[in-house]
Amino acid sequence: MSDLTESTGALDTSDGIYFAPLLPWQKTLWSQLTKRVSTSQQSLPHAMLAAGMQGMGKRAFVWRLVAWLLCRQRDTHPFGACAECESCQWLRSGTHPSLQVLPIVSMPVSVENTSNKEAASSSAKDKKSAKAASNSALKIKVxxxxxxxxxxxxxxxxxxxCVLDHAEKMTVAAANALLKTLEEPQAQVHLFLLSDTPAQLLPTIKSRVQQLPLQTIEPATAVEYVTQALGSTVNREAVGTAAIEQLIQLANGAPLAAIALAQAPWYSKRALWLTTWQALRSGKRSSIAASDYWQTQLSIIEFIQLSELMLLDMRRVCLGLSELQKDISLSVALDTYQPTDSGLEGFAASLQQTKIALQQNVQEKFAYDKLMQELAYL
Known part of the structure; x- marks a missing residue:
């Protein structure tokens, strides 16, 4: 799941991320860092790294801290930027003179300053081109x-x-250029590095930054937060504790990712995917008929995301482990027939190949037809 801010579990490019409520599991760290600044006993580290899987709220924390550090009224607003002073207004307009962000596409900007209306009316081809351009723009060069x-x-x-989002996207030359800045700290200059895959960062970079402990979340805290965030329904079905715990487990313990998963249009169609697979495999339904039906239900990208989750759980059951999805009787379906390892690997490879093909403007119908044909032989 892609996320720019991780503030709500969904992509959020508004300026509201600077002033969003503090996530419950981040309160202790917030207190520790802001106290160091307020009491002047110690300054913040020159360079900090917020790293870990998507959905833990690292971007929400960093953008909130950036706003507070720059806020002119922070002494009287210990829990977050005031949202009213000149500095906060500069953040809202995306023109703060004391903030630099790389890559530029990562900077939260006011919705009014974006071309969302134009993008909403663009063709599917234009959207794919824009997405490809956005992915390319994430690279940080020397x-x-x-x-x-x-x-x-x-x-x-x-x-x-300075905020460097997707820091793992730095080229080697860019990382080496950054080392000089890290080795020569400047007074009142703070660097924040953000990364979803810190293993891809150069060891020399990681050794010169202080990592923020943002990845530990108590299970009870996660359950309570996800429950409150989702309210009383997920895809129009009642939410129980078991359903919430399953979402968190599927999201590897990341509350924001769990919320995004529950709100994904494909999450409620997991049992239907299983029924389709069984019907295709037994010959009770043709791949063309299945393709035509699913095209009315989900986009091809959503179907791929659904299929990836189903494959993950099928692999678990085939290895003798219990399924993560207790609500769709996956293990019962696999009691009568289990795909081979090569079959699972082959279909997973096809999903990846389809993603690449879609970036090259392959028609969704063609991609759907091909995947259904291959699903019939899984």
Whole structure:
């Protein structure tokens, strides 16, 4: 699941991320960091890394802290930026002179300043092209790092903050250029690195930043938060504790990812996917008929996401482990027939190949037809 802010479990590009409520499991860390600044006993580390899987709220925490550090009224607002002062207004407009963000597509901006209306009316082909361009724009190059140097070394301009989102996307040359900045801390300059896959960061980078402990969440806290966030319904079905715990388990313990999973249009269609697979495999339904039906239910990308989750659980059962999805009788279906390891691997590979083909503007109908044909032989 893609996430820019992780604040709600869904993609959020509004300026509200700066002033969103503090996530419950982040209160202790927030108190520790803000106290260091407020009491002037210690300054914050020069460079900090917020890393870990999506859905833990690391981006929500960092953007909130950035807003508070820059806020002109932070001494009287210990729990978050005031949202009213000149600094906060600059953040709202996306023009803060003391904040630099790489890559630029990661910077939260006001919805009014985006072309969402135009994007909503664009063709499917235009949307795919925009998505491909956005993915390409995530790469951080050496020239991007060099362009930060005047901002970092200008001196005497008060607190300045640099945020490097998707830090693992830095080229080797960019990472090496960043090392100089990390090795020569400047007064009142703070760098925040964000990464979903910190293992891809150079060891020399990780050794020079202080990692923020944002990944530990008590299970009870996660259950309570997800329950409150989802309210009384998930896809129009009553939510019980077992359903919430299953969502969190499927999301590897990440509450925001669990919420996004519950709200995904395909999550309620897991049992239907299983029924379709059984009908295809037994020959009771043709692949073309199945393809035509599913095209009315989900986009091809949503169907791929659904299929990936189903394959993950099927692999568990085939290995003798219990299924994660207790509500769709997956193990019962696999009692009569279990796919081979090669079959599971082959279909997983087809899903990945389809993703690549879609980026090259392959028609969704063609992709759907092909996947249904292959699902029939899983």
């Amino acid at each position: 020239d991007d790092i060099r362009a930060l140097q005047p901002f970092i070394y200008q001196g005497g301009q008060g607190m300045r903050i």
